[in-house]
Amino acid sequence: MALTREFGRLSIQLLKNKGCLYTAVRCSSDKPLPWNYLWQPKKYSEKDHDKIAEKYQLHPKDYEINPPESCLGDYPKLPMVGPAAKDPYYPYDIPIFRKNYHETMHANFEIMGEDRFSYGYKYRINPYLASAIWLATMIGLAGITYLVNPYPSVQIRMEKQFPKKDVVHYSFEPADS
Numbered sequence: 001m002a003l004t005r006e007f008g009r010l011s012i013q014l015l016k017n018k019g020c021l022y023t024a025v026r027c028s029s030d031k032p033l034p035w036n037y038l039w040q041p042k043k044y045s046e047k048d049h050d051k052i053a054e055k056y057q058l059h060p061k062d063y064e065i066n067p068p069e070s071c072l073g074d075y076p077k078l079p080m081v082g083p084a085a086k087d088p089y090y091p092y093d094i095p096i097f098r099k100n101y102h103e104t105m106h107a108n109f110e111i112m113g114e115d116r117f118s119y120g121y122k123y124r125i126n127p128y129l130a131s132a133i134w135l136a137t138m139i140g141l142a143g144i145t146y147l148v149n150p151y152p153s154v155q156i157r158m159e160k161q162f163p164k165k166d167v168v169h170y171s172f173e174p175a176d177s
Contacts, residue, residue, distance in 0.1 A: 052074045
């Protein structure tokens with residue numbers, strides 16, 4: 001009995017969570033259903049061009065095939081545009097990836113995250129120039145350190161104190177006053 005009551009509470013909480021409800025409705029309304037085997041790339045044929053473009057949610061004019069040696073089958077050739085290059089203020093369905101629901105992903109989507117190299121992002125300074133500036137700075141600092149190393153930068157005030165024979169430097173006896 002208690003198990004039934006707990007299950008009822010859980011189902012009510014799931015219905016209160018609008019995200020779960022919207023996802024369930026959205027996924028069940030898709031035609032075809034979003035099973036992985038339906039989305040696997042197949043062999044490209046010229047006569048099914050429009051049908052394949054529709055499968056990947058693209059207009060037939062926008063659909064281009066990958067070269068046959070890429071082993072991607074009929075998967076579309078998409079531009080390399082990472083999420084950092086997209087508009088940050090657009091209300092995306094999946095804001096973490098800056099991606100909308102049913103948007104076709106690039107074949108190399110996993111290497112284009114914001115925590116990796118940002119394809120299509122316009123940097124203020126060219127990365128190659130920034131690397132050259134950093135390398136020149138490090139070489140300059142290393143050269144200055146090498147040239148100045150023979151000359152001490154601390155002015156010595158007293159002679160170094162080395163232990164000498166028959167000289168008491170300290171003792172544990174009280175000082176005579």
